[in-house]
Amino acid sequence: MTEHVTGSPGHAPGEGELLERAHALGSDPRNTNYAGGNVSAKGVGRDPVTGGDVELMWVKGSGGDLGTLTAAGLAVLRLDRLRALAGVYPGVEREDEMVAAFDYCLHGKGGAAPSIDTAMHGLLDAAHVDHLHPDSGIAIATAADGPALTERIFGDRVVWVPWRRPGFQLGLDIAALRAANPRAIGCVLGGHGITAWGSTSAECQARSLEIIRTAEQYISAHGRQDPFGPVIHRQLPEISRHDRAAELFPMIRGLCSTDTRQVGHYTDTPEVLDFLSRAEHPRLAALGTSCPDHFLRTKIAPLVLDSAPDAPLEEVLVRLRELHAAYRVDYAAYYQRHARPDSPPMRGADPAIVLVPGVGMFSFGRDKQTARVAGEFYVNAINVMRGAEAVSRYEPIPEAEKFRIEYWELEEAKLRRMPKPAPLAARVALVTGGGSGIGAATARRLAAEGACVVIADRDLGAAEKVAAELAVKALKPHDAAVAVQVDVTSEEQVQEAVRQAVLAFGGVDLVVNNAGLSLSRSLLETSVADWDLQHDVMARGSFLISRETARILMAQGMGGDIIYISSKNSVFAGPNNVAYGAAKADQAHQVRLLAAELGEHGVRVNGINPDGVVRGSGIFASGWGANRAAVYGVPEDRLGDFYAQRTLLKREVLPEDVANGVFELTRLTHTTGTHIPVDSGVTAAFLR
Incomplete structure (x- = not known):
């Protein structure tokens, strides 16, 4: 049964209608699970070689999800070829061979690969077919007396199909039952799901929903109130x-x-x-x-x-x-x-x-x-x-x-x-100060390499903005990244941030201690408050983050990385910089101390020593840049160039360069306790 319509060979004449039906059915979890089921429509298209009519079928291809199905996710097949396969079908023991034969039934270029359920749709004498996995339908399909229940609930409108693995034989079985039961609108597939058919897209959808809702209503009206038995465990608050x-x-x-x-x-x-x-x-x-x-x-x-x-x-x-x-x-x-x-x-x-x-x-x-x-x-x-x-x-x-x-x-x-996993696939990264500058660039790079990223920042709005950006890039609005608010100087907030990371992804594998700030003052101008603030954020904050995440790394037993974003100033003594330089030196030595302690757990601890990261830097934008420019006697908007010209490579260091260094450290599986300069070559900061 086909609909006679005209159209180009590459576009379904009822494509919009078919996709609309798929979206309506797939968007409601009562109708089918994610990526489960498929829909099809038959029609008459144009043969690009002869210019004549040809019967075609458009069906959801292998993979994909009904709720988000696009035209690119449809397979288009010639029905004459598909139905002719019944004449060469070698039997159920070799039915897997038929999947490869579907490729010889394809019409035109492009489109999705045909799925194993293609035969079910193509062999049925109906213009429109839905195959779905509704919870209510599978409940009947997995009931011990499923055949009797199906008859009791639906009468002769729905027939029972005994369990058979999806494939060509199942398509033949359903086609035969459809021919033998002309009043039937669909079937319950034992152990599996439901299939419905109709002469129009609207009729097919209505029949699918009739089967699903009728099963729901029967279970609700006739089912036991406590099918799982009495309560034996209380739920924790x-x-x-x-x-x-x-x-x-x-x-x-x-x-x-x-x-x-x-x-x-x-x-x-x-x-x-x-x-x-x-x-x-x-x-x-x-x-x-x-x-x-x-x-x-x-x-x-x-x-x-x-x-x-x-x-x-x-x-x-x-x-x-x-x-x-x-x-x-x-x-x-x-x-x-x-x-x-x-x-x-x-x-x-x-x-x-x-x-x-x-x-x-x-x-x-x-x-x-x-x-x-x-x-x-x-x-x-x-x-x-x-x-x-x-x-x-x-x-x-x-x-x-x-x-x-x-x-x-x-x-x-x-x-x-399936594509080869990205280098950081199945890794969970936590980046402090991830809402801007080096932290944001690092979050982007780690996500691009396959990691799930927890973006931790005192400014929750900034962290959420980066998380949203990563979600859009990854096309995974709920799965690519999460934002958490944390002041790294607070033990309680650090513990809560790590707890949120664990609840989001199951743990942590890669920790980037990036949160920082700087106040550039001479020794006599540096107040105790200046000193405490910088040590609280960088020395204390890194310690707290490392301590809490180390608990997780050890509990997981899978090793991992802790990476400190330190500074050239941890080894180079410059003017008007005592509090910042001392705090960075503290971080640098934490790297060595923790590497020595955590090595037995397979945890690598390393550092990055950047210098002159002006563009995109929250530290430089908050006054540090103006102060440094004054110290060196250059305009603030030329500070990046100034830093570049004093290096061996004469290249400005960007946040993305530091992020590259973080990623590369994750690949150095036999390196721990070291610092990698990302400064374009500052001889005074060479590690000795």
Whole structure:
């Protein structure tokens, strides 16, 4: 069934309508999970070779998200070729070969790669098709008596399709059921989700929503009130809950990074806390998720802490280590039970989801977005389990089928196509004084290299501005950077800033002590207040930041970097500079002292000694520049040039040059306790 329309071969005749439907369905989490499901439309386009009509299908391609789908995310295929594949289909044992055959059905240039669900859309005799993963639909799909429930809830308007891994055979199955049930508007896919169809885009969307809302209403009207059983754990109050989360997160992150470094995400939404407070949560969590989209992100099952929410911290940490070791053994055994000679190698045995009753959920991934989405998917799984248990008994697909999905060669091929991780991928950086000058430039460089960045500054507005800029550049509004307000002279504020960093990303890997200021006065003009202020910000502030982040670095057990932005003045004695130079010398020696102390934990401590960073510098703009210009007898707007001309390279030092030095230090994996000059060559500041 097709719509006869005219248009260019490269644009869907109903493209706008299709994208509008995708956005409407994908923007509501009740309808489908992030990046889950797909939509399609069939129509008649123009063959650019013959000029004649050709039946086409536009369908969401591999990857992407319905809520944000664009035309570039659509695959366009010729229906005659796609349907002809049924004649050469070699059978379910070789159905993966059909995915490569989809490439020979493509129409025109460009477009997205066809997904595994392409056959489901193309073989169905309907102009418009939606395949979605709604929590309510999957609840019915994973109920022990799913077929009977489907008939009871929908009558003959929706048919049951037994579990089958997505692929060509599933498309043939659904097409046959559609032909045999002409009154049906859609189907429930056992263990998986729903599919709906219609003759128009509006009808298809309405039918999808009818299935989803009808399932929701049935569960609400007929389901048990407490499907997860009685409360056995109390939820900790919010402040206590977040305190405990911050205490546990770094160690949990370290454990879950045993094979590959991970970024973390913390969730304590009401549905998560309620699930973890109930008696049935250990049993249900052990059953794992069911929808293929879910356990590809969450792994087959989470790690569940079995200690009381208010148990002593040390006792909980010991228990987490025991449970993690057991999880790795169990996961390896799961792999060995089902792996075949041609299976992809085991990707890692660490959990992606850790559940802590009374506290919440910790989810992990290769970047912040992946970690966050894994958590969102497990919330979907909780909703699915609640619905299934309310009206029946939760019964996900068998373990062997989960393995076939998790270690599917087609999924492995997707992983191989992913771009190589950036140098600082899965690293979390905390930059003090990050709202301007060297700090902002450093935050930008570290983010560009893949790090998640915590921008700490006394001026919260300035920090938020930089964080927003990084979010736009990374196209990740919630995942690239966070801003925190901190006066580094305050022990309490430093502790809170580090706590916020931990709750945002799971820990810290790279610390940049950049916050600073300068007052240029002669010895006799330097007051005690001048001296104390500069030592409080730079010497005391760096000490406080280093001490609090060192606790996190040691708890994670993954090593890390602490980098001090010191100064040429830490080794060079100049006039009218006693307080600033002494404070910078203090920082310089902290580098050596901490390198000696933290080396056994794999933590490298190094410094950068810049000089003459005038442009973009908050220090120079606050009066230091005018004073230095007066000392050297040059106009203030020529101070950068003056500094450059006294160097060996005759080049002005910019904030970005210092940021480059910070990045390079992260790559010197066998260097600690050193200072790198970024001053264009000042002979008096050569390190000896």
